[in-house]
Amino acid sequence: MSLDTAATAPHERMQSALADDLAAVNALIRDRMASKHAPRIPEVTAHLVDAGGKRVRPMLTLAAARMCGYEGSAHQKLAATVEFIHTATLLHDDVVDESHKRRGRPTANLLWDNKSSVLVGDYLFARSFQLMVETGNLRVLNILSNAAAVIAEGEVLQLTAAMNLATTEDIYLQVIRGKTAALFEAACEVGGVIADQPEGVVRGLAAYGDALGIAFQMVDDLLDWGGSDGVLGKNTGDDFRERKLTLPVIRAVARADAAERAFWVRTIEKGDQREGDLEQAMALLLAHGTLEETRIEALDWAARAKVALDPAPQHPLRDMMADLADYVVARLT
Amino acid sequence: MSLDTAATAPHERMQSALADDLAAVNALIRDRMASKHAPRIPEVTAHLVDAGGKRVRPMLTLAAARMCGYEGSAHQKLAATVEFIHTATLLHDDVVDESHKRRGRPTANLLWDNKSSVLVGDYLFARSFQLMVETGNLRVLNILSNAAAVIAEGEVLQLTAAMNLATTEDIYLQVIRGKTAALFEAACEVGGVIADQPEGVVRGLAAYGDALGIAFQMVDDLLDWGGSDGVLGKNTGDDFRERKLTLPVIRAVARADAAERAFWVRTIEKGDQREGDLEQAMALLLAHGTLEETRIEALDWAARAKVALDPAPQHPLRDMMADLADYVVARLT
Incomplete structure (x- = not known):
């Protein structure tokens, strides 16, 4: 975003x-x-x-x-x-x-x-x-080389998960951890490691980065639908056209009746998209409340990010990091 | 090869x-x-x-x-x-x-x-x-991360050197070091480093890998012209068609008269290749003796590889490594 x-x-x-x-x-x-x-x-x-x-x-x-x-x-x-x-x-x-x-x-x-x-x-x-x-610093090397592997694995996973209606929320979480959260997590964690902090602080910083990255990517995925209010804008719908399964769609697919499922099979799995399909997809997300649910998930991850900072030392930069977590989800409310 | x-x-x-x-x-x-x-x-x-x-x-x-x-x-x-x-x-x-x-x-x-x-x-x-x-082992990490950078830089260099008649022998050497010799060099060097060898042995192993890799790639480039005897086979001419400047061509271009230069400009720089051009290119390489010169260069690098092993401990594996240097150029003689 x-x-x-x-x-x-x-x-x-x-x-x-x-x-x-x-x-x-x-x-x-x-x-x-x-x-x-x-x-x-x-x-x-x-x-x-x-x-x-x-x-x-x-x-x-x-x-x-x-x-x-x-x-x-x-x-x-x-x-x-x-x-x-x-x-x-x-x-x-x-x-x-x-x-x-x-x-x-x-x-x-x-x-x-x-x-x-x-x-x-x-x-x-x-x-x-x-x-x-x-x-x-070998510990730093370990963290960053692991992050690089998680990032690449997440990208491959995203490639194979696209167009696949069997994609679960677990897979979604892993994809967004790979594409976004893993580097946020490592970026924060190595800052604590290089400063020679106790284990609790390092873990807290890593958890902050992970949660911030997840919130950040969920907001991004939601904004691709124009946010949670169900109004399509002119920069919306790319993920639908590229047949990517993000959280609002995964949940709507999970709750689809037979007719709805046929719609998703045609548009996402088979890629046969026609005029009005984007609007129809949006109507299904609204009917199942999955945009609003995704918004709440994103807020929840932002809240977790802030809590994760608890063990870190008091510092104006810590406050700014907490504010950043609120900020990434602020456009949704 | x-x-x-x-x-x-x-x-x-x-x-x-x-x-x-x-x-x-x-x-x-x-x-x-x-x-x-x-x-x-x-x-x-x-x-x-x-x-x-x-x-x-x-x-x-x-x-x-x-x-x-x-x-x-x-x-x-x-x-x-x-x-x-x-x-x-x-x-x-x-x-x-x-x-x-x-x-x-x-x-x-x-x-x-x-x-x-x-x-x-x-x-x-x-x-x-x-x-x-x-x-x-931080020294090993240093060697291998440097090699990775040289490899990638060499690949980019090859990309921009292709189709460019201004490519010099220095650039050629750097391209083949990047695409082949850098990994050979690092592969040998880290073996010595992990075995905690004195500096002279480690340097010798690195120099062996570098020279072996260069010989290996020169042979490869020569075989793309069917070897040094000027007879085109059915798997030859790929580099010419892809407009890559390898050593035999670089030297022939450097010695070209006006008509020859026009030929190289048309076929390599402009990519306008016609029936008979591959044979014409071969005739120019033979006329300037650059295939034979490249063969001698490759033999020279193989010889350097063997000399570089001098500081290493006597061992049957060392003899096999020396034989390998002869072996990679043996198909040319």
């Missing part, structure tokens, strides 16, 4: 509080995405990096480390690692989804080609591993 | 000498390519792993460690790491090259789709990092 905002949105307050760290992370990113020999690499990467993602993930690493009193600079390397992993997955996602737009600009696979997106993504993955190895 | 063989080919003798280690590595590969949740992953991977590459790269890691007296089992994890990195790059290469055959079987991108090849490749990269992190 996009984090558009009032001037005092929590991620903007975090940006101010972490300005020096973020400047160092940006310098590190620019330095490490360079390639003496293959200028195509910084071209492609800069296209994406300059498009200005909000750096939420690296900011979480910086915030987690700083609020735990960390005073070194290894957290900047970890933050850059996290952003590189994120950027690499975006490049590969755009190839897999055959996307043409990302952050309001043409995607790299459109501007250059799929080959460049695949190979530059690989380069960024490799650079991210170099960066994390430089910290010399 | 393919290593077809007499019964006593050096890689077959290595296979016998390392049979127990290789069985453990194969078990590890099978175990780690599994995915509880995404069965597509082991399907795609098994397709490639079972097709039976000769496991040259993991064997180099095992051989390097064992000849240095290593008695633990971490070298098996490193060997599996190396094979996973190799398999991941094959999956991505097939997408980039739009290949339809690999090891005599249809490629994964053809049997499943490009999406699966990209994402399963990512999964194997992530698994390879998990495996190497498990060894807990």
Whole structure:
């Protein structure tokens, strides 16, 4: 989802509080995405990096480390690692989804080609591993390499779950953990580990990132239906057209009568979509109340994220992280 | 290149000498390519792993460690790491090259789709990092993450060097180091590092892998022209059709007169290839003697590989590694 905002949105307050760290992370990113020999690499990467993602993930690493009193600079390397992993997955996602737009600009696979997106993504993955190895912290390496595996597994799972009406809520949860929550979780957890925090704090930070990521992705999936109020907007319905099973649909399918099931089989499994089908799908989600249920689930995960911060030290950055959890679900209410 | 063989080919003798280690590595590969949740992953991977590459790269890691007296089992994890990195790059290469055959079987991108090849490749990269992190050896992590970056950079470089007549011998060397030699080098080097060898031995092993990989790739590039004798076979000319600049062409371009240069501009830069052009290209390579020169370069790199083994301990595996260097260039003489 996009984090558009009032001037005092929590991620903007975090940006101010972490300005020096973020400047160092940006310098590190620019330095490490360079390639003496293959200028195509910084071209492609800069296209994406300059498009200005909000750096939420690296900011979480910086915030987690700083609020735990960390005073070194290894957290900047970890933050850059996290952003590189994120950027690499975006490049590969755009190839897999055959996307043409990302952050309001043409995607790299459109501007250059799929080959460049695949190979530059690989380069960024490799650079991210170099960066994390430089910290010399084996526990951090363990967390981040596990996250990379969960992310890739989730992407493959999403590929095979699409168009499959047998997709369960468990599979959905695993897909969104892979595509979103695993990196949020690792980003927060390594901040605590590098700051040498007790186990309870580290676990709390990991649980915060996991829950925040799940809430974030559920909101994203709900906004693809225009939110929970059942009004389709002009940027809605992509998931239906791409035959992706997100939570509102999975629940509506589970409760479908024979006629409704035939509708889902035709539109999602067989991909035979006609005029009016999107509206019909929406009517079914409303009839079964699954948009509203998904909204409540997202709020629940945001609440869990806040509770998970309990063991962490009192700090203004901790308050901003708590506010961020409210913020990601605020557009739904 | 393919290593077809007499019964006593050096890689077959290595296979016998390392049979127990290789069985453990194969078990590890099978175990780690599994995915509880995404069965597509082991399907795609098994397709490639079972097709039976000769496991040259993991064997180099095992051989390097064992000849240095290593008695633990971490070298098996490193060997599996190396094979996973190799398999991941094959999956991505097939997408980039739009290949339809690999090891005599249809490629994964053809049997499943490009999406699966990209994402399963990512999964194997992530698994390879998990495996190497498990060894807990930071120097090994450093070597392998650097190799991964060199590999990806080399692939991007190859992409931008294709069709570009300004490609120099330096760029060619860097491309083949990236696509082949970097992983050979790292495979050998980590074997010495895990066996806790003195710096001279480790450097020698790395230099052996680098030189072996370069010889290996030069032979491959030469065989694409049917070898050095100037007779085109039925499996020749792919690089010319794909407009890739390998060493024989780079040197012929450097010495071209105006008419010859016009030929290369038309066929390689503009991609306007007509009947008889492949034969004409071959005539130019023969006229400038660049096939024979490339053969001599490959022999020279094989010789360097053998010399690089000097600091390593005397051991039957060391002799087999030396023989392997002769073997990879033997098909050219």
